[in-house]
Each structure stands twice: as C-alpha cells, then as structure tokens.
Amino acid sequence: DGGITQSPKYLFRKEGQNVTLSCEQNLNHDAMYWYRQDPGQGLRLIYYSQIVNDFQKGDIAEGYSVSREKKESFPLTVTSAQKNPTAFYLCASSQRRGGEQYFGPGTRLTVT
Amino acid sequence: GDSVTQMEGPVTLSEEAFLTINCTYTATGYPSLFWYVQYPGEGLQLLLKATKADDKGSNKGFEATYRKETTSFHLEKGSVQVSDSAVYFCALIGTNTGNQFYFGTGTSLTVIP
Numbered sequence: 001d002g003g004i005t006q007s008p009k010y011l012f013r014k015e016g017q018n019v020t021l022s023c024e025q026n027l028n029h030d031a032m033y034w035y036r037q038d039p040g041q042g043l044r045l046i047y048y049s050q051i052v053n054d055f056q057k058g059d060i061a062e063g064y065s066v067s068r069e070k071k072e073s074f075p076l077t078v079t080s081a082q083k084n085p086t087a088f089y090l091c092a093s094s095q096r097r098g099g100e101q102y103f104g105p106g107t108r109l110t111v112t
Numbered sequence: 113g114d115s116v117t118q119m120e121g122p123v124t125l126s127e128e129a130f131l132t133i134n135c136t137y138t139a140t141g142y143p144s145l146f147w148y149v150q151y152p153g154e155g156l157q158l159l160l161k162a163t164k165a166d167d168k169g170s171n172k173g174f175e176a177t178y179r180k181e182t183t184s185f186h187l188e189k190g191s192v193q194v195s196d197s198a199v200y201f202c203a204l205i206g207t208n209t210g211n212q213f214y215f216g217t218g219t220s221l222t223v224i225p
Contacts, residue, residue, distance in 0.1 A: 004155075033213075042201065042217040043156075090155055098205055100146065101213060103155035 002027045004104035006091050011109045013085075021076045021107045023091035032074035033092040033101065036060060043090065049074055050097045078109065085111045114139040114206035118216035121199075125192055125223050133187040133219045135176075135202035143204040145169075145178050145185040150199045150218070159187075159200070192223045 004025045013019045025032065031050050035043040045058030049068040063082025068074050074093075078085045088108050092101040119134040137143065144163045148156040160169030165180035174189045187200060202216040 006155075040217070042215045045212075092156075100144075100158060100161060100205075103148075103157070105155045106153075108153075 006104035029093035116216040122220040131189040141207035
C-alpha cells in the first residue's frame, strides 16, 4: 500500500530536549512538507523540500530543523529553541511542488 | 497575498440535513481549489478538487463548484450522516505565489442522530 507514515503517533518530551519526528513516503513523490496544527487554527507550514538535499523555510521555521537525505524520508527536529512545541504535526507529500498534497496520520507532541 | 476564508464553526446538524460550508478565496491568477477532511486524531484526506472555473468536484456525496465570479468554492452535501462528523478544510494552490498551498482555518461539523 502506498502512503505516508509518521511515527510515533504520540510523543512526550521534557522541556529543553530536542526531539525528531519521522516521516516516510513510498509514493515516489518529489516534494515533502511539514505542518503544525494547533487547536482552532489551520495548518501552518514549517518547512518544505522539493528535491533531495534541498529544503526551504515555511512560515514558522524558527525552532525547527529538517533534512532530506533520501527521497522517501523528511524528518523534522523540534529543538529546545521552539518556545511552544506542544502541537499536532502533519507531514505531507506531493508529486511536485504545487501538486495536490497527501497527508500522513500525524504525530501529537507534548512537551512538559 | 493568496488566502482562503472559511465559515466559522462549529456546525451541528441532524442526520439527513443539508450541509453547506462556505469557502471564499483571494488569489491572483488561476488557482486550483480543494476540500480536505480530517477525522478525529487523523491526518487530512483529500475530499475533492477543482482546477478551473465552473469545474465541479464531487466525492462521497459531497460537491463543490469553482465559481470565479464570486471567488467561492462552497462545500455541499444533500443528506449528512453521523460518519461525516469531522473538520473540513478548504485550500488552494496559488499559481502566482510559487505554487504554495494555502489552507483555511477549518470548519468542525458534528452530525447528531
């Protein structure tokens, strides 16, 4: 089955720790994205990548970092510099930049 | 810049009622328009799309028509079911803004038996 997987579904961390969220796709898509979703708000773009070894900041990149060493994988690191990291994180991919996006099931991160 | 505005929720309907969720957009050029649905605790799923003016997207009984004259893409369903309870997002891909995706804030729908 083709799709996007995110792991884990729930993640708990102590304040001050970095944490990495996994995103893998087997759709052979070139572009991948990370969004943050907070209650009552829409999706906000954190980072996106159009091809391997290239990525661009989105609207709220501060306190986050990404890498794109393989086409299938686009991990997101939430660093200790992110002031309000508790949120629902969604990964998406599209065949190309500007194409319709397919979403993973999300990771709910709680930092205390 | 490009943007999407959705009607405020939450919306509560009885089973078999008619549903309309309003969506209007601001964009230069000729954007493609989408509706996504998010069930509790899950990611977003593409519900339907339209890529040019007067196109009608449809799926699972839901419909939306791309109206360029009113810059709207309202979601409708003739008879909702309890299983339609979810959050619905309107979105567009701008053609003049680097093909970036823009999402509305989402409208929560609850259908009661």
